[in-house]
Amino acid sequence: MSIHPSSIISEKAIIGKNVTIGPFTVIYDNVSIGDNVRIDGFCELGVENDLSEGKTLEIGRNSHIRSHSIFYEGSSFGDGLVTGHRVTVREKTFAGLNFQIGTLTDIQGCCQIGDYVRLHSNVHVGQQSNIGDFVWIFPYVVLTNDPHPPSNILKGVTVEEFSVIATMSVILPGVKIGSGCLISAHSSVNKDTEADMLYSGSPARKVCPTKKIKLQNGSKNSAYPWINHFKRGYPKEIVAGWNYEK
Amino acid sequence: MSIHPSSIISEKAIIGKNVTIGPFTVIYDNVSIGDNVRIDGFCELGVENDLSEGKTLEIGRNSHIRSHSIFYEGSSFGDGLVTGHRVTVREKTFAGLNFQIGTLTDIQGCCQIGDYVRLHSNVHVGQQSNIGDFVWIFPYVVLTNDPHPPSNILKGVTVEEFSVIATMSVILPGVKIGSGCLISAHSSVNKDTEADMLYSGSPARKVCPTKKIKLQNGSKNSAYPWINHFKRGYPKEIVAGWNYEK
Amino acid sequence: MSIHPSSIISEKAIIGKNVTIGPFTVIYDNVSIGDNVRIDGFCELGVENDLSEGKTLEIGRNSHIRSHSIFYEGSSFGDGLVTGHRVTVREKTFAGLNFQIGTLTDIQGCCQIGDYVRLHSNVHVGQQSNIGDFVWIFPYVVLTNDPHPPSNILKGVTVEEFSVIATMSVILPGVKIGSGCLISAHSSVNKDTEADMLYSGSPARKVCPTKKIKLQNGSKNSAYPWINHFKRGYPKEIVAGWNYEK
Numbered sequence: 001m002s003i004h005p006s007s008i009i010s011e012k013a014i015i016g017k018n019v020t021i022g023p024f025t026v027i028y029d030n031v032s033i034g035d036n037v038r039i040d041g042f043c044e045l046g047v048e049n050d051l052s053e054g055k056t057l058e059i060g061r062n063s064h065i066r067s068h069s070i071f072y073e074g075s076s077f078g079d080g081l082v083t084g085h086r087v088t089v090r091e092k093t094f095a096g097l098n099f100q101i102g103t104l105t106d107i108q109g110c111c112q113i114g115d116y117v118r119l120h121s122n123v124h125v126g127q128q129s130n131i132g133d134f135v136w137i138f139p140y141v142v143l144t145n146d147p148h149p150p151s152n153i154l155k156g157v158t159v160e161e162f163s164v165i166a167t168m169s170v171i172l173p174g175v176k177i178g179s180g181c182l183i184s185a186h187s188s189v190n191k192d193t194e195a196d197m198l199y200s201g202s203p204a205r206k207v208c209p210t211k212k213i214k215l216q217n218g219s220k221n222s223a224y225p226w227i228n229h230f231k232r233g234y235p236k237e238i239v240a241g242w243n244y245e246k
Numbered sequence: 247m248s249i250h251p252s253s254i255i256s257e258k259a260i261i262g263k264n265v266t267i268g269p270f271t272v273i274y275d276n277v278s279i280g281d282n283v284r285i286d287g288f289c290e291l292g293v294e295n296d297l298s299e300g301k302t303l304e305i306g307r308n309s310h311i312r313s314h315s316i317f318y319e320g321s322s323f324g325d326g327l328v329t330g331h332r333v334t335v336r337e338k339t340f341a342g343l344n345f346q347i348g349t350l351t352d353i354q355g356c357c358q359i360g361d362y363v364r365l366h367s368n369v370h371v372g373q374q375s376n377i378g379d380f381v382w383i384f385p386y387v388v389l390t391n392d393p394h395p396p397s398n399i400l401k402g403v404t405v406e407e408f409s410v411i412a413t414m415s416v417i418l419p420g421v422k423i424g425s426g427c428l429i430s431a432h433s434s435v436n437k438d439t440e441a442d443m444l445y446s447g448s449p450a451r452k453v454c455p456t457k458k459i460k461l462q463n464g465s466k467n468s469a470y471p472w473i474n475h476f477k478r479g480y481p482k483e484i485v486a487g488w489n490y491e492k
Numbered sequence: 493m494s495i496h497p498s499s500i501i502s503e504k505a506i507i508g509k510n511v512t513i514g515p516f517t518v519i520y521d522n523v524s525i526g527d528n529v530r531i532d533g534f535c536e537l538g539v540e541n542d543l544s545e546g547k548t549l550e551i552g553r554n555s556h557i558r559s560h561s562i563f564y565e566g567s568s569f570g571d572g573l574v575t576g577h578r579v580t581v582r583e584k585t586f587a588g589l590n591f592q593i594g595t596l597t598d599i600q601g602c603c604q605i606g607d608y609v610r611l612h613s614n615v616h617v618g619q620q621s622n623i624g625d626f627v628w629i630f631p632y633v634v635l636t637n638d639p640h641p642p643s644n645i646l647k648g649v650t651v652e653e654f655s656v657i658a659t660m661s662v663i664l665p666g667v668k669i670g671s672g673c674l675i676s677a678h679s680s681v682n683k684d685t686e687a688d689m690l691y692s693g694s695p696a697r698k699v700c701p702t703k704k705i706k707l708q709n710g711s712k713n714s715a716y717p718w719i720n721h722f723k724r725g726y727p728k729e730i731v732a733g734w735n736y737e738k
Contacts, residue, residue, distance in 0.1 A: 147462045148469035150476050170432045186662045186680040188432040216639045223640035230642050388659050393708045394715035396722050416678045434678040
C-alpha cells in the first residue's frame with residue numbers, strides 16, 4: 001500500500017489491498033478499486049455525473065491506470081485493465097478482462113467492450129458501440145453513432161471478435177464489422193462487412209480475404225488471422241483456446 | 247462558494263458570486279469569472295502569453311469548465327460556456343453565448359465564434375477561423391489556415407450558421423462553408439460550398455440538397471434543416487426564433 | 493531559480509541554473525535539466541519505465557515545456573526544446589536542437605529526430621520513425637510502423653530533411669518521404685516519394701514538382717522550397733546555411 005500524501009481520497013471509496021496511488025490523484029466517493037491496482041498521478045476516478053444513476057466505478061484487480069486519466073462513476077472494468085496517459089472514460093462503459101486503452105483515447109460511455117480488447121492511442125469510441133473479444137483498434141479511429149447529426153437517433157457500431165481497424169479510419173453509424181476483418185488505414189466504412197475480409201478506401205470496398213495478406217518477414221505465411229503469429233501479452237490458457245484455423 | 251483548499255487562485259483574479267473551483271486548479275492574475283461558474287480540478291485559467299497583449303480572460307456566467315482544461319488570458323466567452331475535459335483555448339478567442347467545447351478540443355486562438363456553437367471531442371480550430379451561430383462540428387475535424395505550409399499567409403475557414411461538419415473532415419484554408427450545409431464524414435473540402443447542400447468526399451463534391459436526406463426514424467421527414475427535429479439543450483425563446491423553413 | 497512550492501522534485505534529479513518549475517509538477521529521479529529551462533505546471537518528467545534501461549531523461553538548455561506534459565526517462569533533447577501542452581514523449585526518443593512539439597502530440601518512443609523539427613498539434617509519431625532536419629508535420633498526421641497489425645514487425649517511417657506533411661495524412665509503414673516533399677492534407681502515402689514533389693490523395697499520387705506551387709501573396713514566387721520565404725524562428729546562422737536553390 002503506497003498512497004501519495006498529495007492525493008485526495010474519499011473516505012467513502014473502497015480501496016483494495018496493495019493499491020498504489022500517485023501524486024495529485026483524486027478519488028471521489030463512488031469508487032471500488034480491486035487488489036493490486038496501481039493508479040498513477042493526476043488522475044480522477046469516479047467523476048460524478050447524473051447519467052451514472054448513482055452506480056459505482058468498479059476497477060478490477062491487477063490494473064494499472066496511467067497518469068492524467070479520468071474515469072466517471074457508473075462504469076466497470078474486469079481484472080487487468082491497463083491504460084496509457086490522459087484517457088477519458090465516461091459512464092456506463094462495461095468492459096471485460098484485460099482491457100487496454102491507449103493514451104488520449106476517449107470513450108464516450110454507454111458501450112459494451114469484450115475481453116482482451118486493445119485500443120491504441122487517440123481512439124474515439126462513440127456511445128452505443130459494441131466491441132467483441134480480442135479486437136484491435138489503432139490510432140485516430142472514430143466509431144460514430146449519429147446517422148444524420150445532430151439528431152436523437154443513435155446507431156452504435158459493432159466490431160466483432162478478432163477484427164482489426166487500422167489508423168485513421170471512420171466507421172459510420174450502425175455498421176457491423178464482421179469477425180476477423182481488417183479495415184485498412186484511412187478508410188471510411190459505410191456498410192456491414194463480411195467476416196475475414198480486407199476492406200479499404202473511402203467508402204471502403206472489399207479487397208480480398210485477409211488470409212491472402214502475407215507476413216513481411218520472409219516467410220510465406222499469412223498475416224491473418226493474426227492470432228497465428230501474434231501472441232504477445234495473452235495468457236497461455238487464452239492462446240490455447242484460440243483454434244481459429246481458416 | 248466552494249473553493250477547494252488545494253487550488254491556487256491569484257488575489258488579482260476577479261471571481262463572481264457562487265463560484266466553485268475544484269482541486270489542484272490554478273487561476274492566474276488576469277482572469278474575470280462571472281457568477282455561478284463551476285471550474286473543476288486540474289485546470290489552468292489565464293495562462294500568460296505575450297500575444298494576449300495584457301487582455302483579460304473573461305468567462306461568462308453560469309459556465310462549467312471540466313477538469314484538466316487550459317484557457318489563456320486574452321479571450322472572452324459569453325454566458326453558459328460548457329466544456330469537456332482537457333480543452334485548450336488560446337488567446338484572442340471571442341465566443342458568444344452557450345458555447346460548448348468537447349473533450350480534447352484545441353482552439354488555436356485569434357478566432358470568432360458565434361452563439362450556441364457546439365464543438366464535439368477533439369476538434370482542431372485553426373487561427374483566423376470564423377464560426378457562425380448554431381454550427382456543429384464533430385470529432386477529429388480540422389479547420390486549417392495555411393495555403394502552403396509553412397508560410398506567413400493565414401487564410402482562415404468560415405463556417406456559416408446552422409452548418410454541420412461531420413467526423414474527421416478537413417476544411418482547407420480560406421474555404422467558406424455556406425449556411426445549413428452538411429459536410430459528410432471523412433471529407434476534405436477545398437472550395438466554397440453552396441448553402442443547404444450535402445458535400446462528400448476527398449476532394450468533396452456536391453451531392454444533393456440536405457433536405458433530401460431522410461430521418462432514419464421511420465417517418466418520411468427530412469433530417470435537414472436539423473432544427474426541425476433537434477431542439478435539445480436550446481432555450482425555448484431561441485427555438486421560437488428559428489423560422490428556417492426550406 | 494523559481495521552483496513552485498507545490499511541485500515535487502526528486503533530490504536525485506539534476507537541475508541546472510536558472511530553472512523555473514510550475515505548480516503541481518513532478519520531477520522523478522532520473523532526470524537532467526539544463527540551464528535556463530522553464531517547466532510549467534502539471535508536468536511529469538522522467539516517468540520510470542522498464543524499456544528505458546535506466547537511462548536518464550536529458551533536457552537541453554533554454555527549453556520550455558508547457559503544462560500537462562509527460563516525458564519518460566531514457567530520452568534526450570538538444571538545446572531549445574519547446575512544447576505545447578499535454579505532449580507525451582516516451583523512452584528512447586533522441587532529438588536534436590530546437591525541437592518543437594505541439595499540443596497533444598504523442599511520440600511513442602524509439603525514434604530519431606533531427607534539428608529544428610516542428611511537429612504541430614496532435615501529431616502521432618510511431619516507434620522507429622526517423623525524422624530529418626527542418627521537417628514540418630501538421631495536425632493529426634500519423635506516422636505508422638506495423639505493416640499488418642498487430643504483429644511483431646515494425647517498419648518505421650523516414651521523413652527526409654525540409655519535407656512537409658500537411659494535416660490529417662497517414663504515412664504507411666516503412667515509407668520514405670524524400671527531401672523537400674509536400675504531402676497534401678488528408679493523404680495516405682503507401683510508397684516512397686521522390687524528392688521535391690507534391691503528393692496528394694489516398695493512396696497518394698505524384699502531382700508535380702513543389703516549385704510549381706505559387707505563393708498566394710500576389711507575387712509570382714514559388715511557395716517551395718519554403719525556406720526561400722519562411723524564416724521565422726530560425727537563427728540567422730542557420731538561415732545563412734540554407735543554400736537550397738532549385
